[in-house]
Amino acid sequence: MITLYNAARCPYVARVRIVLAEKGVDFETVEIDLSDRPAWFYEKNPTGRVPVIEEDGGPPLPESAVIMEFLEERYPEPALLPADPEERAFVRLLIFRDNELTSPYYALRRGEDGAAEAFDAALGRFDTLLGERPYLGGAEYGLADIALVPWFLRARDMLGVELDAFSSLSDWLARLEQRPAIAAEVGIVAAL
Structure with a gap:
């Protein structure tokens, strides 16, 4: 256990x-x-x-x-990393890039000057990264999505950040919220 x-x-x-x-x-x-x-x-x-x-x-x-x-x-099943080594490396890089989101998120939570603009800029970068892809890592849901979704959920649900201006990001989040594991996390955030 x-x-x-x-x-x-x-x-x-x-x-x-x-x-x-x-x-x-x-x-x-x-x-x-x-x-x-x-x-x-x-x-x-x-x-x-x-x-x-x-x-x-x-x-x-x-x-x-x-x-x-x-x-x-x-626990290799279900796989949350792609089989292809290049795609795996890309997912790992995305996880490594979390500080592009986390630093402005925590600044926003603390109410620092310029934090809202910095967080919006980060949202824009991730919205552009997603583009037409269904998931951050590409065609399949996986660790990149899992690694970053907690900040988007908390920004939206706890800090009142509007995501509507970021259509790819909003669509991605709506897709993820259909998954039971993400829906459970939405419930945890709502209870905070």
Whole structure:
């Protein structure tokens, strides 16, 4: 059994919850209060950050991108990375580019000057990237979509960011929300 050290509000943990749901993997959660992390949690991850997973008493594994790849290898079906090496590399690059979205998102959450404009610029870049493609990684839904959707959901549903001006992005998000794993995450965000 997998244990997920969770914080419902954390977009990085959302990535892991979505992958686990897509893979149909049973897991239990231990909620971590991010404003008052317990001392024992630093033994799981010295940085004190979530997510962290443990499987059947194995060593703790932190970092959402690493966990997503681990879960893809540990539970290969359904595949969330393309078979083609070039396409896999492209997906990994998209995951690596998350800071283009996360930095302005957190600035917007803190109410920093210029944050709304910076976030809109990031939305525009991802809207252009999507273009006519159904998913960020290309023809198939996968880890690139899972890695980035938590910020779009939280920006829209928690910060009131309007996505209508970004038609490709809006269409992509509507497609993703049809998936049970993403719909469950929408419910988690609504409860925050």
